Amino acid sequence: MTTVSESVSSAPARPLKRSPVYPKAVSGVIRQAKWAILIVCLAIYYVVPWIRWDRGAGKPHQAVLFDLASQRFYIFSIELWPQDIWLLVVAMIAAAIALFLVSSIVGRVWCGYACPQTIWTDLFMLVERRIEGDRNARMKRDAKPLTFDKAWRKIAKDLAWVVIAFWTGGAATMYFANAPTIVETFWTGNADSNVYIATALLTAATYFMAGWTRSEYFCSYMCPWPRFQFAMSDEQTMSVTYRTWRGEPRGKGKAVRGNLGDCIDCASCVHVCPVGIDIRDGLQGECINCGLCMDACNHVMARTGRDPWLISWDSTANLQARTEGKPPVPFRFKRTRTVFYTVALVALSLFMAGALVERPLLKIVAEHDRAPLYVPLPGGGVRNAYTLHIANKVADAGNIRLTVHGIPGAVLSTEAQRANALDALLLPVPADDNGEFRVFVTIPSQAAVSTGSISLTAERLSDRAKAETSAVFMTGHKL
Ligand code: SF4
Numbered sequence: 001m002t003t004v005s006e007s008v009s010s011a012p013a014r015p016l017k018r019s020p021v022y023p024k025a026v027s028g029v030i031r032q033a034k035w036a037i038l039i040v041c042l043a044i045y046y047v048v049p050w051i052r053w054d055r056g057a058g059k060p061h062q063a064v065l066f067d068l069a070s071q072r073f074y075i076f077s078i079e080l081w082p083q084d085i086w087l088l089v090v091a092m093i094a095a096a097i098a099l100f101l102v103s104s105i106v107g108r109v110w111c112g113y114a115c116p117q118t119i120w121t122d123l124f125m126l127v128e129r130r131i132e133g134d135r136n137a138r139m140k141r142d143a144k145p146l147t148f149d150k151a152w153r154k155i156a157k158d159l160a161w162v163v164i165a166f167w168t169g170g171a172a173t174m175y176f177a178n179a180p181t182i183v184e185t186f187w188t189g190n191a192d193s194n195v196y197i198a199t200a201l202l203t204a205a206t207y208f209m210a211g212w213t214r215s216e217y218f219c220s221y222m223c224p225w226p227r228f229q230f231a232m233s234d235e236q237t238m239s240v241t242y243r244t245w246r247g248e249p250r251g252k253g254k255a256v257r258g259n260l261g262d263c264i265d266c267a268s269c270v271h272v273c274p275v276g277i278d279i280r281d282g283l284q285g286e287c288i289n290c291g292l293c294m295d296a297c298n299h300v301m302a303r304t305g306r307d308p309w310l311i312s313w314d315s316t317a318n319l320q321a322r323t324e325g326k327p328p329v330p331f332r333f334k335r336t337r338t339v340f341y342t343v344a345l346v347a348l349s350l351f352m353a354g355a356l357v358e359r360p361l362l363k364i365v366a367e368h369d370r371a372p373l374y375v376p377l378p379g380g381g382v383r384n385a386y387t388l389h390i391a392n393k394v395a396d397a398g399n400i401r402l403t404v405h406g407i408p409g410a411v412l413s414t415e416a417q418r419a420n421a422l423d424a425l426l427l428p429v430p431a432d433d434n435g436e437f438r439v440f441v442t443i444p445s446q447a448a449v450s451t452g453s454i455s456l457t458a459e460r461l462s463d464r465a466k467a468e469t470s471a472v473f474m475t476g477h478k479l
């Protein structure tokens with residue numbers, strides 16, 4: 001009896017030079033699900049830059065905009081400043097953990113259904129079939145010398161691919177500038193040269209990746225994910241699996257089966273595979289878990305009057321048990337790795353949501369002058385100078401009230417009014433912008449006893465939001 005490990009290790013060695021793969025069209029529930037996911041993902045990608053979002057006067061009205069020029073990322077009602085980029089990093093880590101979790105449950109489902117490489121490859125193959133025909137027609141035509149029929153079909157297909165690739169590359173640039181403006185300036189020749197360069201590069205990348213490397217080469221040789229993927233999987237991970245215990249021993253012929261299994265060795269599952277492998281060879285690194293072989297085999301099972309799902313989602317543990325004639329092993333979600341990924345994902349999501357809600361919309365940073373460190377004044381007083389950076393992260397231009405604490409008698413002044421020191425200063429900071437101010441802190445002679453620490457408090461008068469920073473105050477006397 002064939003064991004699972006034997007089934008895996010008995011897979012034939014992959015030839016160094018592969019024959020081109022001609023995936024056959026297939027219909028079925030999996031194919032329908034893949035089309036639905038493809039339509040949703042493409043619609044999101046192409047439509048999102050066109051969604052408008054009212055942020056008030058002077059602000060961009062694009063819902064999702066990565067405005068590199070003004071150093072702001074807008075994601076619907078969220079506005080991220082350069083200081084907030086760490087939130088995006090945390091979001092990416094959370095997304096990676098979510099991918100680990102999904103992969104530990106259902107294997108390479110991301111690769112088979114939602115990866116951009118798979119989605120655009122599927123789209124390009126759809127165009128190819130419409131123009132060049134299905135597997136057999138393409139194989140026959142490619143084996144023949146160049147004819148007019150072959151030439152126009154190849155040219156038409158490539159032109160269609162370039163149009164889709166151009167549309168895809170152009171859409172990407174719209175995430176970085178106002179979409180209607182990009183379109184208008186692009187076609188009138190007034191767009192920034194970076195827009196033309198980025199569109200050209202992304203068009204070429206899409207055309208090459210989806211049209212030529214496809215899943216066949218990209219997923220098997222270029223993408224690092226399959227190498228990591230195996231670290232996420234265990235014997236409970238559900239993968240697209242050929243049920244050897246049902247299918248073997250395989251043999252051709254529909255009527256007299258004798259002791260043969262359900263597999264009639266028709267190779268339909270191989271012909272539809274976008275990476276050109278035989279799922280019956282066991283679990284393979286090239287398999288992207290797209291499930292199209294399940295649809296193909298289900299048709300065969302229906303035609304031969306057998307139960308569907310000879311190829312199905314299954315775990316290695318169950319496959320091994322059934323192959324050895326033991327009772328089925330039910331799927332178990334709760335495993336060390338799934339619990340760990342779930343806890344990590346929930347914790348990170350909560351942390352990120354809290355950080356997003358609580359992130360300060362007013363910030364102050366003080367830089368002490370390096371030279372001179374302090375200025376002794378006539379009469380015994382001491383003055384220190386600071387450069388203040390105040391970030392006003394709201395849509396209202398704000399008067400910021402600055403006060404100083406920590407050393408009794410300390411007063412504030414600016415470059416323009418050094419002689420007129422006050423308990424508080426009013427500093428104007430534009431809406432959604434940074435303000436930079438040179439400010440002096442002076443203490444009277446009787447208080448100038450030692451170097452110490454002060455705190456500077458900024459208060460936005462419009463909503464009473466406060467931010468504080470500490471700084472050293474130098475006097476020349478040691479603490
Ligand atoms: S499609 Fe099904 S029956 Fe045909 S070769 Fe594949 S597993 Fe066997």
Ligand code: SF4
Pocket residue numbers: 240269272273274275276277278279286287288289290291292293294
């Ligand atoms: S073996 Fe099946 S699931 Fe794996 S890539 Fe091929 S068609 Fe998709």
